[in-house]
Structures are given as structure tokens and as C-alpha cells.
Amino acid sequence: MTDTNQKAQGPFADIAPALDQLTQQVLFGEVWERGELSKRDRSLITVAALIAQYRINELPFHLKFAQQNGVTRDELVEVISHMAFYAGWPAASTAVGIARKVFAEST
Amino acid sequence: MTDTNQKAQGPFADIAPALDQLTQQVLFGEVWERGELSKRDRSLITVAALIAQYRINELPFHLKFAQQNGVTRDELVEVISHMAFYAGWPAASTAVGIARKVFAEST
Amino acid sequence: MTDTNQKAQGPFADIAPALDQLTQQVLFGEVWERGELSKRDRSLITVAALIAQYRINELPFHLKFAQQNGVTRDELVEVISHMAFYAGWPAASTAVGIARKVFAEST
Amino acid sequence: MTDTNQKAQGPFADIAPALDQLTQQVLFGEVWERGELSKRDRSLITVAALIAQYRINELPFHLKFAQQNGVTRDELVEVISHMAFYAGWPAASTAVGIARKVFAEST
Amino acid sequence: MTDTNQKAQGPFADIAPALDQLTQQVLFGEVWERGELSKRDRSLITVAALIAQYRINELPFHLKFAQQNGVTRDELVEVISHMAFYAGWPAASTAVGIARKVFAEST
Amino acid sequence: MTDTNQKAQGPFADIAPALDQLTQQVLFGEVWERGELSKRDRSLITVAALIAQYRINELPFHLKFAQQNGVTRDELVEVISHMAFYAGWPAASTAVGIARKVFAEST
Numbered sequence: 001m002t003d004t005n006q007k008a009q010g011p012f013a014d015i016a017p018a019l020d021q022l023t024q025q026v027l028f029g030e031v032w033e034r035g036e037l038s039k040r041d042r043s044l045i046t047v048a049a050l051i052a053q054y055r056i057n058e059l060p061f062h063l064k065f066a067q068q069n070g071v072t073r074d075e076l077v078e079v080i081s082h083m084a085f086y087a088g089w090p091a092a093s094t095a096v097g098i099a100r101k102v103f104a105e106s107t
Numbered sequence: 108m109t110d111t112n113q114k115a116q117g118p119f120a121d122i123a124p125a126l127d128q129l130t131q132q133v134l135f136g137e138v139w140e141r142g143e144l145s146k147r148d149r150s151l152i153t154v155a156a157l158i159a160q161y162r163i164n165e166l167p168f169h170l171k172f173a174q175q176n177g178v179t180r181d182e183l184v185e186v187i188s189h190m191a192f193y194a195g196w197p198a199a200s201t202a203v204g205i206a207r208k209v210f211a212e213s214t
Numbered sequence: 215m216t217d218t219n220q221k222a223q224g225p226f227a228d229i230a231p232a233l234d235q236l237t238q239q240v241l242f243g244e245v246w247e248r249g250e251l252s253k254r255d256r257s258l259i260t261v262a263a264l265i266a267q268y269r270i271n272e273l274p275f276h277l278k279f280a281q282q283n284g285v286t287r288d289e290l291v292e293v294i295s296h297m298a299f300y301a302g303w304p305a306a307s308t309a310v311g312i313a314r315k316v317f318a319e320s321t
Numbered sequence: 322m323t324d325t326n327q328k329a330q331g332p333f334a335d336i337a338p339a340l341d342q343l344t345q346q347v348l349f350g351e352v353w354e355r356g357e358l359s360k361r362d363r364s365l366i367t368v369a370a371l372i373a374q375y376r377i378n379e380l381p382f383h384l385k386f387a388q389q390n391g392v393t394r395d396e397l398v399e400v401i402s403h404m405a406f407y408a409g410w411p412a413a414s415t416a417v418g419i420a421r422k423v424f425a426e427s428t
Numbered sequence: 429m430t431d432t433n434q435k436a437q438g439p440f441a442d443i444a445p446a447l448d449q450l451t452q453q454v455l456f457g458e459v460w461e462r463g464e465l466s467k468r469d470r471s472l473i474t475v476a477a478l479i480a481q482y483r484i485n486e487l488p489f490h491l492k493f494a495q496q497n498g499v500t501r502d503e504l505v506e507v508i509s510h511m512a513f514y515a516g517w518p519a520a521s522t523a524v525g526i527a528r529k530v531f532a533e534s535t
Numbered sequence: 536m537t538d539t540n541q542k543a544q545g546p547f548a549d550i551a552p553a554l555d556q557l558t559q560q561v562l563f564g565e566v567w568e569r570g571e572l573s574k575r576d577r578s579l580i581t582v583a584a585l586i587a588q589y590r591i592n593e594l595p596f597h598l599k600f601a602q603q604n605g606v607t608r609d610e611l612v613e614v615i616s617h618m619a620f621y622a623g624w625p626a627a628s629t630a631v632g633i634a635r636k637v638f639a640e641s642t
Contacts, residue, residue, distance in 0.1 A: 087408075
């Protein structure tokens with residue numbers, strides 16, 4: 001983490017620079033780049049984890065990011081439906097509402 | 108659900124027959140069979156959701172089932188590592204311990 | 215699930231028709247109709263689970279639905295207070311805020 | 322809380338006497354005794370909250386206590402099945418396993 | 429709880445007077461006043477628990493209260509960063525957003 | 536993370552070497568070493584987060600580690616009691632049971 005290359009600052013840089021650096025360098029710079037799982041697979045499991053944990057604020061970004069990584073809208077809807085059984089209907093219900101908005105904004 | 112075909116009974120049949128029937132007919136009979144997501148994808152998101160929610164009792168079955176559905180051990184370990192960032196290190200730590208046992212049993 | 219009767223469409227029908235059908239036919243069509251628990255009992259446990267899991271988006275509907283199923287406002291407030299001990303004060307605090315709004319809207 | 326009557330000590334008294342006193346005097350001494358909800362209702366919502374939150378260590382006591390408070394085994398199984406939809410199949414699956422043991426021990 | 433002194437009413441008094449009384453007398457009147465942990469320590473662990481559990485509605489009050497109890501803004505940001513590892517990045521991300529607002533309001 | 540210094544291997548090295556390296560280098564090597572919070576403070580919030588999230592497998596290590604970092608047993612018990620109010624009685628109850636064992640083992 002003593003990397004001296006300039007990395008793009010992320011959304012936490014203003015008040016949480018250390019967390020921001022970890023996010024940019026470790027989470028997005030290393031973990032998401034590891035070849036052991038494709039980015040499509042990583043997006044699938046990230047979206048699943050966010051739905052299951054009711055992380056409502058982070059879901060919009062990752063629903064969009066998942067589409068950039070090759071997950072289709074139909075697949076995202078199917079992830080939500082699958083999660084109804086593995087995290088409960090309320091988690092799926094909230095995810096449907098968020099997905100509806102995210103999809104509408106970029107149509 | 109008034110299907111008169113005999114379906115295999117599942118693990119809840121002894122004391123929770125209604126839940127068992129829903130599990131066999133709806134969850135495994137319908138949801139897992141829907142073509143909108145491959146079984147490999149469904150296993151990936153199921154394992155992610157179990158790790159993220161610390162569902163320690165259900166994780167062994169789904170780590171094995173995921174392998175039947177084409178997820179490799181290296182990929183499962185990578186899912187766990189990815190979940191360290193999306194559900195916290197403790198969730199990943201427990202999943203490593205469970206995976207170690209599951210992998211050892213079937214070596 | 216090969217039922218050919220027309221069922222009312224629910225709130226997920228626009229983007230998640232499969233989940234919507236499961237909701238209408240299985241969750242509301244079968245589970246809530248099973249006689250093993252009264253609808254009042256089902257509403258009590260549903261509201262408790264929503265409070266305990268901080269499912270803030272689904273709580274308004276179920277606070278209203280519980281009243282239709284015979285749970286009084288005083289009982290709903292008591293469920294919230296009981297949950298303070300079984301899911302923590304923050305979960306109860308948020309539920310009080312939601313109940314206050316729901317009750318005010320239908321006075 | 323300045324009650325000078327001797328109260329029975331509870332299970333936390335050895336290492337957490339303050340929590341034990343709060344448990345005996347406030348939680349069981351006051352909250353469970355409030356007439357706004359019957360003990361049967363309180364047991365229903367407590368069991369639901371424990372299942373939904375995967376509180377595996379506390380569930381055995383409350384499955385037994387619920388029966389003392391008038392909830393039948395069939396009703397407890399139905400609570401678990403209902404929770405499959407409101408907290409996910411894994412939570413219900415674990416609860417079935419715990420209920421099976423609890424019921425077997427007291428047959 | 430047979431205290432006859434007038435205590436200040438809290439935010440739940442309008443619709444949940446029993447919970448309000450427990451909050452004022454037991455939680456804030458007793459627990460927060462116990463000398464076994466300083467108020468600064470209690471604020472640290474309360475904020476940590478709220479972040480970890482994604483209790484988004486209660487976090488603003490406790491971020492302010494923590495500052496009254498001697499936790500600095502830099503320390504609060506560090507708690508959030510630490511929680512990224514113990515509860516996942518999404519929990520930390522949401523906490524950063526809330527802290528940003530809370531800090532801005534009282535600058 | 537291209538550090539060529541040898542670091543001690545941790546408990547995940549056998550099957551999850553990448554996660555192990557992140558744990559040793561980033562979590563324990565950097566985050567726990569940052570001076571913005573004392574190690575005592577970090578232990579307090581870590582234990583609180585583990586209790587609140589019912590991370591039963593990780594709690595024993597961190598109850599011991601907290602004592603190494605200067606948190607007394609009485610303070611740990613008080614953290615548990617405080618968490619009863621912020622994460623619910625069941626989470627505290629399980630933590631008492633774990634603390635009892637951990638304390639007994641090292642008496």
C-alpha cells in the first residue's frame with residue numbers, strides 16, 4: 001500500500017481518505033481484478049449479497065455495474081427472484097423496487 | 108400445488124411436510140430449473156448469500172452442490188474472499204473453516 | 215403452478231413476472247391461506263420478522279395488513295416494544311417511526 | 322429497579338449479574354407480564370424473531386417456552402414454514418432441525 | 429421501575445409510552461450511566477453496532493451523541509473504516525454517507 | 536501488495552492464500568496498526584460488531600485479543616450487556632455463553 005502511483009480518488013476521499021484508498025487500491029484495484037472469478041461472476045455474487053443483506057444504498061450502483069460486467073436485466077431479475085427464497089420475500093421486494101428505478105433511469 | 112405426481116420427499120418431510128413439499132416442488136422443482144440463470148450461476152449466488160448471512164448450517168450442502176453444478180473449489184474460495192469485502196471478514200473466516208471441512212471430506 | 219385460473223397480478227408483475235406469480239399463487243394464495251395458523255397470528259409473526267430484520271420498506275404494508283387481520287394498534291405497538299428486547303432498540307425505534315406514520319395516514 | 326424483593330437468579334448471574342438482573346426484573350418481570358399481548362402472542366413473535374435472525378442458541382428454550390405458553394407443535398412448525406418466506410429458506414431449514422431435536426427430547 | 433420521580437419524556441412517548449419509559453429509565457437512566465464503561469466507550473460500541481447492523485435511521489443521533497461523549501470526528505471515521513472489514517464495505521459506505529451529512533450540518 | 540517481505544502466514548493460508556495475505560498485510564498489518572484509534576478502542580468496536588452480528592465463531596479469538604489489548608473482563612461483560620439493548624437479548628445471551636467459556640479456559 002506504499003504505491004506511489006496516482007490512483008483515481010473514489011467517493012470516500014473527502015472525509016475518509018484511508019478507506020477510500022483501500023477501496024480504490026485493494027477492493028477495486030486488486031480483488032475485482034483477480035482472474036479466479038470473472039467480473040460477471042463477481043457482479044452476480046455482489047448483487048446477491050447486497051440483496052440478501054438489504055444494503056439498499058449500494059444496490060443501485062451494483063445493479064448498473066453488473067450490467068457493464070455482462071449481466072443482463074433478465075438475469076438480475078432472476079437473481080432477485082432466487083434471493084426471495086434464500087433471503088426472504090421482503091429482501092426481494094425491496095430489490096425489485098430498486099431495480100425498477102435503476103432500469104427506468106437508463107432506458 | 109395439487110400435483111398428484113409422486114415427488115421425492117426431502118429433509119423436512121418428517122415434521123414439516125408442507126414446507127418440504129414447497130421445497131421439493133417450488134424451490135427445487137421450479138426455481139432452480141428456470142432457464143433464466145444457469146445452475147452454476149444459481150449456486151454462485153446461493154453460496155454468496157449463505158456466506159453473507161452467516162447461514163452456517165446450510166453452507167456445507169451448497170458448497171457441495173455448487174461443485175456438482177460446475178463451480179470449482181478455487182472459485183468457491185474466491186467467492187469467500189470476495190465476500191470478505193461485501194459481508195465482512197468474520198463471515199469469510201467462518202466460510203473458510205466450513206469449506207476446509209467440506210473439501211477434506213470429499214478428497 | 216400450472217394453474218390456468220386467472221389470478222390477480224401483484225406489484226412485481228411489471229418487471230418480475232415469475233416472482234409476482236409465486237407471490238400471488240404460493241405466498242398469498244397458499245401459505246397465508248393455510249389453516250394451521252390464523253391470519254392474525256401470521257400477521258403478528260410477519261410484523262415481528264420485519265421489525266427484527268429492519269425491513270423498513272415492507273413494514274408499512276404489513277402494519278396495515280395486520281390491522282385488517284385483527285391486530286389492534288395497541289398490540290402492534292406492544293409487538294414493537296417486545297422486539298426492542300429481541301432485536302435491539304434501534305430496530306424498535308425505526309418501527310415506532312414507521313408505525314406513527316402508518317397510523318396517522320389512516321386516522 | 323430498587324426492588325428489594327429477592328428475585329430468582331437467572332442464567333447470566335455468574336458472570337454478568339447486571340444483565341441477569343435486567344433479564345429477570347425487566348424482560349421477564351415486566352415486559353412478558355404486560356397484558357397488552359398474551360403470552361402465547363409473545364411467544365409467537367419471539368420465536369419468529371429468533372428464526373428470522375438465526376439465533377440458533379436461543380431457539381431451543383423459546384420453542385419449549387412457547388409450548389408452555391399454549392403454542393402447539395403444529396403451530397410452531399407453521400411459524401417456521403411462514404418464516405421460510407419472510408426470512409429465507411436457510412433460516413427455516415435450521416429451525417426445522419432445532420425443532421426436530423427439541424420435540425424429540427420431550428416426547 | 430416504581431420510580432415516582434418525573435423523568436423527561438422521550439421520542440416514543442406519543443404512541444409507545446411503555447417503550448419510552450423503558451428507554452428513559454432503563455436504557456439511558458441506568459445502562460448508559462453504569463460506570464463499568466465510560467460514555468466514550470459506550471458511544472464507540474454503539475456506533476459500531478449501528479454501522480454493522482445497517483441501522484441507518486439511528487446512526488445520525490449516535491454520531492452526534494458520540495461527539496458529545498468525546499469521540500472525535502477522525503475517530504468516528506476510523507470506526508467506520510474498521511467496520512468495513514468487520515461488517516463489509518457496503519455497511520461502511522452507507523455510514524460514510526451518513527457521517528458526511530451529520531458533520532456538514534454541525535460545522 | 537507487491538510487498539516482497541515475508542509475512543507470517545495466518546489461519547487461511549492453506550486453502551485461501553489470497554485472503555490470508557489480505558488478512559495479514561492489510562487487516563492486521565495496516566488497519567489495526569493505524570494510530571487514529573487505539574488497539575483497545577479497535578477491540579471494543581470489533582467485539583461489539585461480532586456480538587451484534589452473532590459471529591459466534593470469531594468471538595472467542597477477539598474476546599482474548601481484546602484482553603491483550605487492555606480491555607478487562609468486566610468491561611467485556613459490560614460491552615455484552617450494552618449490546619443486549621443495541622442488538623437484542625439473544626445476541627447478548629450467546630455472547631455471555633461464549634465469554635464464560637473463554638474466561639474459564641484462561642483462568
